[in-house]
Structure formats: structure tokens, C-alpha cells
Amino acid sequence: MPALRALEDAVLDNGALSLMEAWDKRIAESRARSENSAMVNYFYGFHGIAFDIIGVLGFGSSFNITKSGDWTLIHTLRKMSNLVGIKSISPALARLKWLFRDMYSALDYMRNLAHNAQQQRRKEYESSDRKPHDDILQRLIEAHDPSTGEKISSTCMVGEILLLLVAGTDTSSNTLSYTLMRLLHCPNILKRLQQEIRQEFPDISTPIRFGEAREKLPYLTAVLLESMRIDSAVAGYLPRIVPDEGTVLLNKYQIPGSTEILLSLAACHHNKDVWEHAECFDPERFMGEQGELRARDVLVFGYGVRMCLGKNLAWMELYTVMANILRKYNIELPPDATYGPHRLSSNPDAFGEPEHIPIKVLITSTPVDPKRNCRILISEATEL
Ligand code: HEM
Numbered sequence: 001m002p003a004l005r006a007l008e009d010a011v012l013d014n015g016a017l018s019l020m021e022a023w024d025k026r027i028a029e030s031r032a033r034s035e036n037s038a039m040v041n042y043f044y045g046f047h048g049i050a051f052d053i054i055g056v057l058g059f060g061s062s063f064n065i066t067k068s069g070d071w072t073l074i075h076t077l078r079k080m081s082n083l084v085g086i087k088s089i090s091p092a093l094a095r096l097k098w099l100f101r102d103m104y105s106a107l108d109y110m111r112n113l114a115h116n117a118q119q120q121r122r123k124e125y126e127s128s129d130r131k132p133h134d135d136i137l138q139r140l141i142e143a144h145d146p147s148t149g150e151k152i153s154s155t156c157m158v159g160e161i162l163l164l165l166v167a168g169t170d171t172s173s174n175t176l177s178y179t180l181m182r183l184l185h186c187p188n189i190l191k192r193l194q195q196e197i198r199q200e201f202p203d204i205s206t207p208i209r210f211g212e213a214r215e216k217l218p219y220l221t222a223v224l225l226e227s228m229r230i231d232s233a234v235a236g237y238l239p240r241i242v243p244d245e246g247t248v249l250l251n252k253y254q255i256p257g258s259t260e261i262l263l264s265l266a267a268c269h270h271n272k273d274v275w276e277h278a279e280c281f282d283p284e285r286f287m288g289e290q291g292e293l294r295a296r297d298v299l300v301f302g303y304g305v306r307m308c309l310g311k312n313l314a315w316m317e318l319y320t321v322m323a324n325i326l327r328k329y330n331i332e333l334p335p336d337a338t339y340g341p342h343r344l345s346s347n348p349d350a351f352g353e354p355e356h357i358p359i360k361v362l363i364t365s366t367p368v369d370p371k372r373n374c375r376i377l378i379s380e381a382t383e384l
Helices: 008-032 042-059 072-089 097-126 136-142 154-168 170-185 187-200 210-216 218-230 265-269 288-297 311-328
Strands: 038-041 237-241 247-249 253-255 260-264 329-332 359-361 365-367 375-380
Touching: 008 038, 008 042, 008 311, 008 375, 038 042, 042 072, 042 097, 042 136, 042 154, 042 170, 042 311, 072 097, 072 154, 097 136, 097 154, 136 154, 154 170, 170 187, 170 218, 170 311, 170 329, 170 365, 187 218, 187 311, 210 218, 210 311, 218 288, 218 311, 260 265, 311 329
Parallel strands: none
Antiparallel strands: 038 375, 237 260, 247 253, 329 375, 359 365
């Protein structure tokens, strides 16, 4: 956490502030056309900043996706991730390179990008006039095994940098998208949250920072926890291997050593024995003292030694982006939105809540047809 605080300016500049700059431009263009609000797409907006942040922290400079609107890199990474998925399901099939030519060129492109980023930084690091950096790339370059002094090899470093990009982009950005989607579908919750943020931080000229948001915005904490419970960004299975001596699960299932167990976070988070009205979006369950205890049952970042390495960075992104955009903008769905408070779920367990945008799951989960489903109308809030 202290190391992360040093990175907060980069997270703010390339995250919330960069997104607001892009959205402000769209508002100015709409005003010039005498329109009261601007149409933007939150899914693309959140993806752009998640990539730009990892660009700064892991590759040494922003990918500038938010400013340029150029999504080539995001599509290339997706192709590379699909190849990784195919390799893990059927290594034999994945060896047919001609069949997946496009995906293999994406992998080569991404490897080169990561390789060049670390070579460039190593050169700077070794030259006498190097500038000091305080980012993840630098920490990887300086890291060494405390017992042998061995450093991370170039090849491993490329793997680590690409892992950051795969693990640290879709996860945070989809979590932000699901949170905003749920808020738009529950206007009372959105209203209460905006009131909390605007009352606590009325001075719009100062960006809301992570520590103060976490301390002063309990309802935002509850909304984020509930959003991550109900729509886990990592919705695939997490593998674990039982230790040699075996184990007993739930006091009744004897599992032999070396068994591979798959854990589904989505199933844990929707377990009716654990969560009352599990299919309802209800941030209230995380309010007050009892609510703080319940937060421990949200396993969205995994658990144990393999738990998410970017958990604190993710929290920083979630708090700063949500707090700053919800304070600054009034946000509503366009009149032709397919999903919203007007369209109620037919699932009896959802107790008449709105039907939410369906999701696609591979390893991470993504809302379907985001181009259409994630459009919003924004205008600058005049009264805080
Ligand atoms: C809301 C956002 C995020 C969610 C929900 C999330 C979730 C997860 C989950 C469930 C795992 C697997 C944990 C396990 O097996 O127990 C994981 C691993 C990982 N995450 Fe995240 N993550 C998020 C953001 C990030 C960010 C921003 C980064 C980048 C810095 C990151 C980097 C990683 C890495 C490197 C691993 C692999 C850790 C290992 O295997 O040792 N994650 N994440």
C-alpha cells in the first residue's frame, strides 16, 4: 500500500482526470450544438483508462487510448488472450499455427511491446544520467531473490508485464462498468451515492483522492462491494491443488491430496445460504458494523497465496474513478436504452429488480453489445 501511494498521481492523471477531460470535451461539443447533454460510452471510457494506467505503471508510458480513441492495442491483447485460452484448453489444437495466424501475430506484437519497454528501461537504468522511476516496471527490474541475488530474466519479465496487462485491465474496467450499470438501473441508490459524494467533497476544483474517498464515503464502499459481489469480473474458475495430505471440505467432503479443485467466485457470491436475496443489488448489506464483517465474504480478488496482486491498485482505481465522475456529472440512460429501470427481470429471485445487461464469460466477464448497451447521457452537475 505505501508503494502504491507513490503511484497515486499516475493513477489519478491517467484514470479519473483523463476520462473527465475526454467527457468534458464531448459536453463542450454538444453545447456548441445547443444540446443539453452529451452521449458517451462508459464501457469504452473505462477500458481506455484501465489500459492507460497499466501502460504508465508497467510499460513506462501511457498507451494514450483515452486521448486518441485508438483501440487497436485492446483488440490485439484480446486476440492474444484468446490464444492463451485455446492453449490451456487444447495445446495440440493451438500448435496449428496456420489456423490461428492472427492470434499468433498478436502474441508476437505484444511480446515485442513488452520486450522493448523493459529494454528501454534497462538502458535508462544502466546509463549514468538515468531518471528515477517509481513504477511497477522499475520494481520488476530492481527485484532480486534475497538469498541468491538473482534478478528476473528478460523472458520472465516479458511474461510478468503481459500478465499485468491481461490481469489488470478488463478486471478493473468491467467492475467499473457493472457498478455504473447497476446504479443506472437503481436510480435511488445512484441519488443517495451522489448526495454522499457531493456533500463530503463539494470543492469540485480538487480531485477526490483514494485515502479520503475510502475514509469518508462508506456508501461508495458498500456500492463497490455489492457490485463486485453480484457481478464478479473474474467469473471463471480459480484452480487450486489440494496438499499431499488431503483435506476435508465443509466438514464432510474428504478430498485426496493432489486433486485439482476449481472454485467459482460467482457461485460463492450467489449462494442463497450465505446471502439473503442474493440476486438483488442491495449495498445496504455492507453498511454499519455488521456490513464491515460481511465484506470478508466477498472473494472477488481470490483468496490465499495466489490472491490478486493488483487488489490495492484496483481499489484505488475504483474509488477515484467512481467518486470523481459521480460528483461531476449528472448521468442518465438514453431514451432508447434496452436495459434500465423500465425493464424488469422475470427471475423470481430478483424480486422485481431491473433486468441487467447479459454478460459473456470466458475467464473474465464482459457485458454483451457494449457499443449499444453502455451508452449514457452526461451533463455537468450545476448544483453540488
Ligand atoms: C477489480 C479488479 C480486479 C479483480 C476483480 C481481480 C481479480 C483477480 C483474481 C480473482 C485473481 C486470481 C486470484 C486467485 O487465484 O486467488 C487475480 C490474480 C491476479 N491479478 Fe487481479 N483483479 C483485479 C485487478 C487487478 C489489477 C489492477 C492488477 C494489476 C496490477 C491485477 C493483477 C493480478 C495478478 C498479477 C494476478 C496473478 C496473481 C498470482 O497468480 O500470483 N489484478 N486477480
